[in-house]
Amino acid sequence: MYNFNYQRPGSLDDAIKALGAAEDGKLVAGGMTLLPTMKQRLAQPSDLIDLNGIGDMDGISRDGDSVVIGAMTRHADVAASDVVRGAIPALADLAEGIGDPQVRNRGSPMPSARSESAGIAPRTTSDAATSA
Ligand SMILES: Cc1cc2nc3c(=O)[nH]c(=O)nc-3n(C[C@H](O)[C@H](O)[C@H](O)COP(=O)(O)OP(=O)(O)OC[C@H]3O[C@@H](n4cnc5c(N)ncnc54)[C@H](O)[C@@H]3O)c2cc1C
Secondary structure, eight states: OOOOOEEOSHHHHHHHHHHHHSSEEEEEOOOTTTHHHHHHHSSSSSSSEGGGGOTTTTTTTEEEEEEEEEETHHHHHHHHHHHHHHHHHHHHHHHHHHSSHHHHHHHHHHHHHTTSSOOOOOOOSSEEEEEE
């Protein structure tokens, strides 16, 4: 590892400001992808902006014909969700099969969506959604 600044903002606004002010900042959610990448020196961000101090970025809800999944919701919560299981059973099955328990308990769907590996279409930085 090498030196970097660690920041843990308490709100989405502060996270956006920190990201904007950093020379080469990276958001960290579960860290399951980012930290191994840094350990291998494939990424060397100047700042890590930890989203775990922001309370309102997780959760799963129904919004009309959509299922809304907050960006900090963990794979394990997607797998266990009756809302997801009822609307998109394949997504619950997919989340249940990701990695191992540690990855499912820490990893979040937003980074997976960005890499298109989990098939969820991201809507904004703070949440991800897919039509039911
Ligand atoms: C052993 C192992 C097995 C795995 N198996 C599978 C598998 O079977 N199927 C599968 O789909 N995936 C698999 N994965 C990938 C896993 O799903 C990802 O590691 C996990 O989803 C990443 O989530 P995270 O919260 O840890 O992201 P992090 O590592 O914290 O972040 C990853 C990237 O996303 C960015 N990011 C994080 N949050 C946001 C946000 N809110 N907005 C914008 N950018 C953001 C970060 O800046 C970083 O660039 C596996 C990973 C491991 C380590």
